[in-house]
Amino acid sequence: MIGKRRGWTAVLLVLSLSLLLAACSDGGKKPVKNESGKINIVTTIAQIAEPLSVIGGDKVEVHSLMGPGVDPHLYTATQGDIATLENGDMIFYSGLHLESNMLKVFEEIGKNRPVLAIGEVISEEKLLTDEGGAIDPHIWFDIDLWKEALSAAADELKKAYPEDADYFEDNRKSYFEKLDALKEEAMQKVAQIPQDQRILVTAHDAFGYFGRLLGIQVVGLQGLSTEDEIGLSDIDDTIATLVEHDVPAVFIESSINPASINAVIEGAKKRGLDVKLGGELFSDAMGEAGTKEGTYLGMYAHNVDTITKALSGEEQSR
Incomplete structure (x- = not known):
């Protein structure tokens, strides 16, 4: 019954969106700036929104x-979201089935204004897949790939508003210099972790690109999506890996229930390994707006610092 109700909700939301767009359609003309003279950009995740606020500037x-703590794998558009999207001049989402419950909404709204899945500009050979061939959508954890995705959004801005193209390009270059510096700093910090302890255990498999970029083995109890099931064998296999490599810490995620990680900690103790909770990482969502972790740079640096301190034994939480 719940599944049917959700299905009807999705149908009604798409129908509502279709009616709104039909009433407000501009015939596919170039988007116009809002009353304040600014371009109204709507995104799904903050990993897109915050960098674009820097690139777009004033x-x-x-x-x-x-927002913070929201799981994009499970997110379904609300009536309020539809109104927000309808008022947007440009819409950017990550794609690669991260926001799978919103694809019909994007299809409808894309008939009347620019809508771009920025992750889908990445060439296929650069993307990670799981054993079943599903693409890993968490590309923002590879700084180089995220630069490509953000560049696609910046290019759309420049195309739609050529009078501001030089401004956007200058901001993009300046911001990307900071991303390059962040990547270099992250690589230096991770190098401090003993090689055999560079094993990152989290609730779901969101850190594959992070691990590939920085040379860390990643173990996620769930699959690429938080809709995947966690079995006892997943927990047992993870505990065996921790014991084999004497890994000192595991991590919870800000948008994921910590129960599975707590089960790993308890299971490891029964095997004689005192595994600590290394701290909370940001995976599918960033921190609160106005905080360091509410920025892409700050969120990424927080994760690197938390992982490095815990796995190198410098600092472990309870």
Whole structure:
């Protein structure tokens, strides 16, 4: 019954969106700036919104539909979201089936205004897949790939608003210099972790690109999506890996229930290994707006610092 109710909700939301767009359609003309003279950008996740607010500067207003602690794998658009999207001049989402419950909404709204899945500009050979061939959508953890995705959004901005193209490009270059510095700093810090302890255990498999970029083995109890099931064999296999490599810490995620990680900690203790909770990482969502972790740079640096301290034995939480 719950599944049917959700299905009807999705149908009604798409129908509502279709009616709104039919009433407000501009015939596919170039988007116009809002009353404040700024471009109204709507994104799904904050990992897109915050960098675009930097690249767009004072020429844009950016709104993210999904805030701190929100799981994009499970997110379904609300009536309020539809109104927000309808008022947007440009819409950017990550794609690669991260926001799978919103694809019909994007299809409808894309008939009347620019809508771009920025992750889908990445060439297929650069993407990670799981054993079943599903693409890993968490590309923001590879700084180089995220630069490509953000560049695609910046290019759309420049194309739609050529009068501000030089401004956007200058901001993009300046911001990307900071991303390059962040990547270099992250690589230096991770190098401090003993080689055999570079094993990152989290609730779900969101850190594959992070691990590939920085040379860390990643173990996620769930699959790429938080809709995947966690079996006892997943927990047992993870505990065996921790014991084999004497890994000192595991991590919870800000948008994921910590129960599975707590089960791993308890299971490891029964095997004689005192595994600590290394701290909370940001995976599918960033921190609160106005905090360091509410920025892409700050969120990424927080994760690197938390992982490095815990796995190198410098600092472990309870």
